[in-house]
Amino acid sequence: MPRPEPGSASAQVWAGELAERLGKLREMLVLQFRAEETAGTMQELELDNPHASDAIRRMMGDHRRLMDRLRSILGSATVYAQGKSPQMLHLRRNTQVMLAALSEHEATESRLIQRLHSRDLGTASSGA
Numbered sequence: 001m002p003r004p005e006p007g008s009a010s011a012q013v014w015a016g017e018l019a020e021r022l023g024k025l026r027e028m029l030v031l032q033f034r035a036e037e038t039a040g041t042m043q044e045l046e047l048d049n050p051h052a053s054d055a056i057r058r059m060m061g062d063h064r065r066l067m068d069r070l071r072s073i074l075g076s077a078t079v080y081a082q083g084k085s086p087q088m089l090h091l092r093r094n095t096q097v098m099l100a101a102l103s104e105h106e107a108t109e110s111r112l113i114q115r116l117h118s119r120d121l122g123t124a125s126s127g128a
Contacts, residue, residue, distance in 0.1 A: 015080035018095065022074045029070065029102075033063040049116050059112065062105045069098045 004010040036042055037060060046056045073095050080091060 012081055012083050015077050015091070018091070019074060019077035019081050022070060022077060022095070026067070026070055026074060029067065033067070036060075037063065045113065045116055049119070052112065052116055055112055059105070059109050066098070066102055066105060069094075069101070073098055 004014050042056055042060060046053050049056075073091065076091050077095075079085075
C-alpha cells in the first residue's frame with residue numbers, strides 16, 4: 001500500500017485504509033494475547049521451566065508494549081485520515097517498525113516454546 005504525498009486527498013484515504021487494517025490487527029492481537037495470557041499455557045511453561053521464567057515474563061510483557069505501540073500508531077492514522085497532521089510524523093515507518101517487532105515477538109515466542117517442549121521431551125541439545 002504505497003503512501004501518497006502528505007496533504008493530498010488520497011493521503012487521507014490511505015491513512016483511513018491503514019487505520020482500518022491496523023484496527024483489524026488490533027482486534028486479532030487482543031484475542032490472541034488474551035488467550036495466551038489467560039489459557040494458562042504460559043503459566044504452565046513457567047511452572048514447568050522455572051529456569052526460563054525471565055524469558056517467559058519478558059515475552060508476556062511484550063504484549064503490552066506491542067499493543068501500546070499499535071494503539072499509538074492507530075491513533076495517528078485515524079487523525080491523519082481526518083485530514084489533520086498526525087502526532088507521529090513518520091507513520092509509515094513506525095508502522096513497519098511495529099510490524100517487524102510483532103513478527104520478531106512471534107518468532108521468539110515460537111522458538112522458546114519449541115525449545116522448552118523439546119527439553120521436556122528430552123530432545124533438546126542444550127538448556128533454555
